[in-house]
Amino acid sequence: MRQNLKNAQRIVIKIGTSSLIYPNGKVNLHAIDQLAFVLSDLKNQGKEIVLVSSGAIGVGMNTLKLDKRPVSIPEQQAVAAIGQLELMNIYTQRFHLYNQTIGQLLLTRDVVEYPKSRTNVKNTLEQLIKMNCIPIVNENDTVAVDELDHQTKFGDNDQLSALVTQLCHADLLIMLSDIDGFYSDNPVKNPQAQLFSEIHEITPASYECSKGTGTKFGTGGMQSKLKAAEKLLANNKQMVLANGNNPLIIFEILSGKAIGTLFVNQAQRL
Numbered sequence: 001m002r003q004n005l006k007n008a009q010r011i012v013i014k015i016g017t018s019s020l021i022y023p024n025g026k027v028n029l030h031a032i033d034q035l036a037f038v039l040s041d042l043k044n045q046g047k048e049i050v051l052v053s054s055g056a057i058g059v060g061m062n063t064l065k066l067d068k069r070p071v072s073i074p075e076q077q078a079v080a081a082i083g084q085l086e087l088m089n090i091y092t093q094r095f096h097l098y099n100q101t102i103g104q105l106l107l108t109r110d111v112v113e114y115p116k117s118r119t120n121v122k123n124t125l126e127q128l129i130k131m132n133c134i135p136i137v138n139e140n141d142t143v144a145v146d147e148l149d150h151q152t153k154f155g156d157n158d159q160l161s162a163l164v165t166q167l168c169h170a171d172l173l174i175m176l177s178d179i180d181g182f183y184s185d186n187p188v189k190n191p192q193a194q195l196f197s198e199i200h201e202i203t204p205a206s207y208e209c210s211k212g213t214g215t216k217f218g219t220g221g222m223q224s225k226l227k228a229a230e231k232l233l234a235n236n237k238q239m240v241l242a243n244g245n246n247p248l249i250i251f252e253i254l255s256g257k258a259i260g261t262l263f264v265n266q267a268q269r270l
């Protein structure tokens with residue numbers, strides 16, 4: 001099954017806040033540098049790449065020197081407005097080193113639910129890919145809200161990356177987090193937890209063994225990654241969850257090595 005990953009042509013990479021920000025709140029430049037290098041090289045190999053990057057709030061907190069994630073919505077949205085700009089600034093510099101053009105797409109749920117704007121988003125993604133660009137996607141945190149009669153949030157970027165994988169008909173989603181993959185229990189709390197190399201279906205028991213988030217900056221947690229995997233499996237797509245500590249791992253995943261957890265439904269072949 002892993003050998004099929006060598007053939008993945010269009011790949012969505014999702015990187016979580018925990019891989020972009022050190023536990024002390026500073027930006028992990030090493031990870032961002034490596035990510036820019038790996039993705040640019042994959043482009044040079046002829047692959048098509050879309051990056052879904054979290055980090056607007058985490059980077060904004062660093063810029064504003066905040067210890068705690070603000071609680072009020074306007075404060076969070078303001079922090080995201082500052083952080084998204086800074087995050088893209090860092091990406092622009094790093095990708096520039098490798099001669100790779102990037103473009104930014106900030107999305108809200110209403111935009112992809114409404115057929116006409118959904119088509120526009122798909123067209124933009126296709127066009128950017130055609131132009132040899134790497135689209136970098138995030139939720140438009142500065143305006144997305146979750147109110148009773150007005151819900152424009154995706155929930156988190158794990159869901160967004162599953163949706164982008166479907167929108168652009170990608171062969172594979174590589175989800176990079178602060179953990180080596182999906183374990184039988186939260187390994188941060190239980191050192192006996194066992195890493196699953198391959199998962200074919202998500203069951204209620206899977207959700208049961210995935211409680212708690214890793215850092216104060218991220219929002220998703222393992223349950224949200226499982227929810228994303230569930231959607232992908234239902235749509236005959238596959239996903240690898242792996243540690244984003246060193247993005248060079250992406251080369252190993254694409255060489256077919258048994259790294260992280262591969263979520264794939266039995267019937268599926270690339």
Ligand SMILES: Nc1ncnc2c1ncn2[C@@H]1O[C@H](COP(=O)(O)OP(=O)(O)O)[C@@H](O)[C@H]1O
Nearest residue numbers: 016017018177183185186210211214218220221
């Ligand atoms: N069964 C499990 N396997 C792996 N990680 C788990 C599990 N249950 C809970 N977790 C937690 O999920 C965290 C990853 O989620 P999150 O902090 O949202 O990452 P990201 O910022 O990459 O989205 C891990 O650091 C770990 O603490």
Ligand SMILES: N[C@@H](CCC(=O)OP(=O)(O)O)C(=O)O
Nearest residue numbers: 017055056057157218219220
């Ligand atoms: N859109 C938010 C990301 C929220 C989110 O899902 O974060 P994470 O769990 O780290 O992927 C941001 O850029 O801060």
